[in-house]
Amino acid sequence: MNVQSQAPLRATPVATSLQALWRPAFKQAFIKLDPRQLIRSPVMLTVELTAVVTTVLCVIPNQAVSPWFTLQIALWLWFTVLFANFAEALAEGRGKARADSLKSGSEGLTARYMTAHGYFEQVPASRLRKGDVVRVDAGELIPGDGEVIEGVAAVNEAAITGESAPVIRESGGDRSAVTGNTLVVSDSLTIRISVNPGESTLDRMIALVEGAKRQKTPNEVALDILLIGLTLIFLLVVATLQPFARYAGGDLPLVYLAALLVTLIPTTIGGLLSAIGIAGMDRLVRLNVIAKSGRAVEAAGDVHMLLLDKTGTITFGNRRCSALFKAPGVTTPELADAALLASLADDTPEGKSVVEYLRALHPMQEPARTDLQAVPFSAETRLSGVNWNGMQYRKGAVDAVLNWLAMSRADMPEVLAREVQQIAQSGGTPLLVASDGRLLGAIHLKDVIKPGIRERFAELRRMGIRTVMVTGDNPLTAAAIAAEAGVDDVIAEATPEKKLQRIRSEQADGKLVAMCGDGANDAPALAQADVGLAMNDGTQAAREAANLVDLDSDPTKLLDVVQVGKQLLVTRGALTTFSVANDVAKYFAILPALFAGIHPQLGALNLMQLHSPQSAILSATVFNALIIVVLIPLALRGVHVQAADAASLLRRNLLIYGLGGIVAPFIGIKLIDLLLVALGLV
Numbered sequence: 001m002n003v004q005s006q007a008p009l010r011a012t013p014v015a016t017s018l019q020a021l022w023r024p025a026f027k028q029a030f031i032k033l034d035p036r037q038l039i040r041s042p043v044m045l046t047v048e049l050t051a052v053v054t055t056v057l058c059v060i061p062n063q064a065v066s067p068w069f070t071l072q073i074a075l076w077l078w079f080t081v082l083f084a085n086f087a088e089a090l091a092e093g094r095g096k097a098r099a100d101s102l103k104s105g106s107e108g109l110t111a112r113y114m115t116a117h118g119y120f121e122q123v124p125a126s127r128l129r130k131g132d133v134v135r136v137d138a139g140e141l142i143p144g145d146g147e148v149i150e151g152v153a154a155v156n157e158a159a160i161t162g163e164s165a166p167v168i169r170e171s172g173g174d175r176s177a178v179t180g181n182t183l184v185v186s187d188s189l190t191i192r193i194s195v196n197p198g199e200s201t202l203d204r205m206i207a208l209v210e211g212a213k214r215q216k217t218p219n220e221v222a223l224d225i226l227l228i229g230l231t232l233i234f235l236l237v238v239a240t241l242q243p244f245a246r247y248a249g250g251d252l253p254l255v256y257l258a259a260l261l262v263t264l265i266p267t268t269i270g271g272l273l274s275a276i277g278i279a280g281m282d283r284l285v286r287l288n289v290i291a292k293s294g295r296a297v298e299a300a301g302d303v304h305m306l307l308l309d310k311t312g313t314i315t316f317g318n319r320r321c322s323a324l325f326k327a328p329g330v331t332t333p334e335l336a337d338a339a340l341l342a343s344l345a346d347d348t349p350e351g352k353s354v355v356e357y358l359r360a361l362h363p364m365q366e367p368a369r370t371d372l373q374a375v376p377f378s379a380e381t382r383l384s385g386v387n388w389n390g391m392q393y394r395k396g397a398v399d400a401v402l403n404w405l406a407m408s409r410a411d412m413p414e415v416l417a418r419e420v421q422q423i424a425q426s427g428g429t430p431l432l433v434a435s436d437g438r439l440l441g442a443i444h445l446k447d448v449i450k451p452g453i454r455e456r457f458a459e460l461r462r463m464g465i466r467t468v469m470v471t472g473d474n475p476l477t478a479a480a481i482a483a484e485a486g487v488d489d490v491i492a493e494a495t496p497e498k499k500l501q502r503i504r505s506e507q508a509d510g511k512l513v514a515m516c517g518d519g520a521n522d523a524p525a526l527a528q529a530d531v532g533l534a535m536n537d538g539t540q541a542a543r544e545a546a547n548l549v550d551l552d553s554d555p556t557k558l559l560d561v562v563q564v565g566k567q568l569l570v571t572r573g574a575l576t577t578f579s580v581a582n583d584v585a586k587y588f589a590i591l592p593a594l595f596a597g598i599h600p601q602l603g604a605l606n607l608m609q610l611h612s613p614q615s616a617i618l619s620a621t622v623f624n625a626l627i628i629v630v631l632i633p634l635a636l637r638g639v640h641v642q643a644a645d646a647a648s649l650l651r652r653n654l655l656i657y658g659l660g661g662i663v664a665p666f667i668g669i670k671l672i673d674l675l676l677v678a679l680g681l682v
């Protein structure tokens, strides 16, 4: 395998400064004049057509307007389209640079592929398909996303996550998923490839940052329809002005009408819409989150409820065996041997930790694994164990084991019941150990809450988002962890089925639900949620079901994703408000000037005292073009979003961008009018 190609895939070294990007963006702005590309933005296509018409008007003699004036209007109309194209190109440019570096890192990768006859054969990684089995040794790059089916190894995932500390990847359990282009640093792994060419994490990252092939989200489509509607309305408004003018005994030159049309239709938002969307996705990529659709990101901006898995999400997830407690009348070897046997065939981290703990504490003559009939852990049964030598050994959640023993809680010896309660109240997970109808004792699994999680939940609450912890654990443990982590609600003893039901019932009430998880048992819920965020170090099932994957495997990242989503929605809303308010204000700013010549009585309405009808028209056109440039930084950076609920955010933004949109043209057009006169351009 081509280890030399282990270039840093993350984009840190790629220059993303605006200076480095503006040159190619400038060129792109002209390339994007192609109407086939521009058709994605109907407003800008309208401006381009108007610019073409106005350019033609330059050479048609007209007594009312000089060719010089018409030319100036034509130029500013072309500038309007170019500025909008430039904004989009600038937004795309940041992603393109990153995509190029990602691509160069994955070229020439090869894989050791296992043929049907069990031989290994060197093939290009790009030929691997879902289900293929490959072997990767230390020092080699993993050729594609997949699941470890054999072996344990340390893997450096810096290429994808930017984190250089190696992580352990092994078969079985929740840490079996591997990502293409990451480096095996010790031992070797046998991996079953889980995606077809073009669908890997890396491919998705590239598609995401390239932006060009971006599908419009339902929200964008809805906004497009609104903008087309407004364009048609103003087309009608402008078309009916001429009959009015004729009736009043005057005549409005065609170039006036062309300029007026462009100043009135929503060019500001029409020109910046695409840049806003691309910049939003770019922010997500920088957070190290991969989105399968823009829709998930927008939904994140609107979620009402967040469901979180406890183990691995709120806690660190390496639940480890920390103590054993005997039931009365049971000897230590009896309990220790049963607990060890019940864990020997259990590949989960919990099972391995029990084996480790007991091998050190109380070694026994262990049976060969091939003699054991494994009963693997499942989230449905919440039990695991083995059948061996005619005996059944089990361990599992308290209610599950009692169930298996056909016992009730009241039948539990009092000392053991008290012990179990204490483990749970401390936030630990108690497992009961039993063999052949006998309750032998309890295991204390300890886990630690991730630091800082409480503060983040408080932040979510301020944004109006409820946090609900769902766990397969018992109610006492769940309550203890919930209180410590500060979640709003908790669902304990949850099976995958129960998690799914909860999401469905919230959605039935019209709410958008986000879910964070890592296990195979979280996959159905992740798929059902409007926003499903999977941990990259979780299972392949979870990664496939989710519509977002966090490469850093940090569940609190959802908070940032919510922020990005909110910012995207708020920025789009704010600039739409500004754009529409702007256009309406322009109507009132220019119309009196236009009609002053025809109808001198209207002069009283000419509050702005613009120099002449021509300077009014030209100033408005210039303002209309320049406002796009002025707002490019805001579109790319996004409107600042505070931790507040949606309603108060909306009120605040309507005030700022609505009022701002009304006032800005009056000031801007007046200043440009003064400047144009001073320069002698009108």
Ligand SMILES: Nc1ncnc2c1ncn2[C@@H]1O[C@H](COP(=O)(O)OP(=O)(O)OP(=O)(O)O)[C@@H](O)[C@H]1O
Residues within 6 Å of the ligand: 309, 310, 311, 312, 346, 348, 350, 351, 377, 378, 379, 382, 383, 384, 395, 396, 397, 398, 429, 430, 431, 470, 471, 472, 473, 474, 494, 495, 519, 521
């Ligand atoms: N290896 C195991 N063997 C037996 N029982 C287990 C094992 N691992 C977990 N359990 C029991 O099953 C319960 C459910 O575990 P699971 O990992 O499915 O929880 P979950 O639904 O993912 O929720 P969370 O991860 O938040 O606890 C645990 O609380 C524990 O009581």
Ligand SMILES: [K+]
Residues within 6 Å of the ligand: 262, 263, 264, 265, 266, 267, 268, 583, 624
């Ligand atoms: K406009």
Ligand SMILES: [Mg+2]
Residues within 6 Å of the ligand: 309, 310, 311, 312, 519
């Ligand atoms: Mg779990």
